[in-house]
Amino acid sequence: MSEKILLSIKDVSTAFKINGEYYTAIDKVSLDLHQDEVLAIVGESGSGKSTLATSIIGLHNMNATKINGEIDFNGRDILKLNESEFNQLRGNDMGMIFQDPLAALNPLMRIGDQIKETLDVHSDMTENQKNARVHELIDQVGIPNPERVARQFPHELSGGMRQRIIIAIAIANKPELIIADEPTTALDVTIQAQILDLLKDIQQENHAGIILITHDLGVVAEVADTVAVMYAGEIVEQGPVDIIFNEPKHPYTRSLLRAMPTLDTENDDLYVIEGSVPSIKKMDRNSDLFAPRIPWVPVTPGHPEIKEVAPGHLVRGENWKYFKFKDEV
C-alpha cells in the first residue's frame, strides 16, 4: 500500500428525489483510498454502499440526485466536472465492475465489440492494435481461446466467464481506480475465489486502488487492506482489516461479524440482527440510527459522531464502550 492518496472523499452526501422531495441516502461520508489499497465497504442491503460507489463514478441520474461534498481524484474535485470531462475519466482512469454479469453485458453485441468500445472511446490505437488488446485482455482475465470468445455473444458464455469479461472491460485502459460493486455475489463459491484472485492479480499488476463493495465478510477478509462499515448511509466504523476483524468496536460491526456463519462453533443457530435497515424515507438523522436494532441497549440522545479511537481506527458514537449482546447481558 503506497502513501499516495488516490481518492479522497470528504463529507459526501447523496440525496435522491422521490415524489418531489429529496431524501438523504448517504450522509457525510469521508474516506481516503491510497494507491495499491483495497478498501472494502461492507454493510447490509440498503446501507448505501452502492449509492456511494455510483456517486464516485458519477452514474446517478442527476435530474433526481443531489450530491454535496468533495470527491478528489488525483487532486481534481470530480463533482465539479461536466458530463464530457467525466466521460474522459470513466472507463479510462476509473473502471467499474458490476454486480450482475447476466445483465451487465449488451445481449446484442459481440463480446469483443463490447470490450473494444472502451478502447474506441479512450485510446487512439489502430483497429488492429485494438483487436490485439481485446484478445490480450480476454486472455488476461483467464479465458482460453480469446479469438473465439471475442466473436461470441454474452448468452453463449457462463456467468463466471461473463463476470471475467466485465472485469476485462473495467481494466482495459489500466485504470488507477477500480470500483467493484459486489463482483462475486451472483457467482457460485468456487468461481468467487477465482474472481477474487484475479482482482488481486490485476491490482498488483496495475497498482490500482480498489473499492470493493460487498456484504460478504469472507470476501473482505480475503482481499481487503482496510474496511469501512456502512449503516443507513453513514460509516459507523473504519480501520485496517485485521483490527476490524479482531477488535471490532461498533455494535453493528460486532453484530455483522457475529452473524457470519462459521464451522468451529458448537452452536448451530446463526446470529440474526433484529429488524432491518430503515427505509430512506424514515431515517431520523438526529438519532442513533442503529439503536432501534439493539433495543436492549440504553439510547443516547442526539446523533453520534465518528471519532478516532486508535490511529486509523474510527468508530461512531460511544455506546460500543458498554455494548453487550443480548445473551451476554
Next chain:
Amino acid sequence: MWKTILRRVLIMIPQIIILSILVFMLAKAMPGDPFTGSIGPNTDPKQIVALKRAAGLYDPWYQQYWHWIVNLFHGNLGESYTLKQPVTAVLGNRISNTIWLSLLTLIISYAVAIPLGMTAGRYEGSRRDRGIVIFNFITFGVPTFVVFLLGLFLFGYQLGWFPTTGTISADASGFIGEALSRLNHMILPAILAGILGTTSTIQYLRSEIIDSKSQDYVRTARAKGVPTNKVYSRHIFRNSLLPIAAFAGFQITGLIGGSIIVETVFSYPGMGQLFVSSITSRDYSVVTAIVLFTGILALLGSLLSDIIMSIVDPRIRIE
C-alpha cells in the same frame, strides 16, 4: 441462422393445411350452393340432384376437399358468380394494388413513428414527450374514416393536390410515368393511414426505451465513458427496436388485411374493397379466396417476423 429459417418454414406446412381445411369448411357452411339462383325455378328437382351429383356435391367432404386443393394447386380458384370471370383474374390486380399501398403505408408509418418514439422515450417527461403522447392520443382516438373523409375532402377536392379515386391515371404512359401515377394515387391514403397507424409503434418504442435506459448494460456502457448520444445509438435504440422489428411482419399483414376502410373511402380498387363488395353480393368463391389468401398472409407475416428476429437477435438463432 438458415436452420432457424428452414425449421420455421417447415412448421408452416401443417399450419397452411389446417388453414385450408378451415376455410373449406367455412365455405361449405355458407348457405346455398353454386346452383342456387343460377337455375330457373321451373327446373325439375331430379335434374338439380343429377347436376349436383355430377359436380361432386354428394361426395364425402374429404373428397370434395381434395378436389378443391388439387384445383387450387392448378391455380384454379373457381369463378366469380357476379363478375363471371375466374377468381384468380379478379384477385390478381387487386392484390398487388393492396400490397403496394400497404407497403407505402408501413414505410410512412415507421418514418414518422420511429423518430417520435425515440424522442419521447429519450426525453421522457419533457415537453416534447408530452406533445408526442398527446399526438398519440389523437391518432388513437379519432375514427379512421373521419380522417380519411376529411383528408379526401381537403387535399383531394378542395386543394386538388391528389387524385381522389383509382390507382392510375388514364393518360399515364411509360414505365416511369405509370409508376409515378400509381404513387400519386397511393400517397394520400398512405400518408393518412400511415400517420393513424403510428400509435402502437410510438407507444411501444417509447416504453421500450424508458425500460432499456435503466438496464445494467446501459450502465456498463456509461461506465466505459461512452458519450450519451452513442449510448443511445449503440445500446438503447438497437435493443429497443427489437420488438418493433419483430412486429413488422404482423404489421404488414395487418395492413393488407385491414385495408377495407381506406380502400372504400378512396375508391381504391384493392382487396379490401373487393372483399366488401363480394360479401354484399354473396360472391362466395371470391370471399373464400380472399379469406384463404389473408390467412396465408398472416402465416407469412409471422414467418417474416421470426426471420427478422433471428437476424437482429443472436439469442434466438438455432446453432
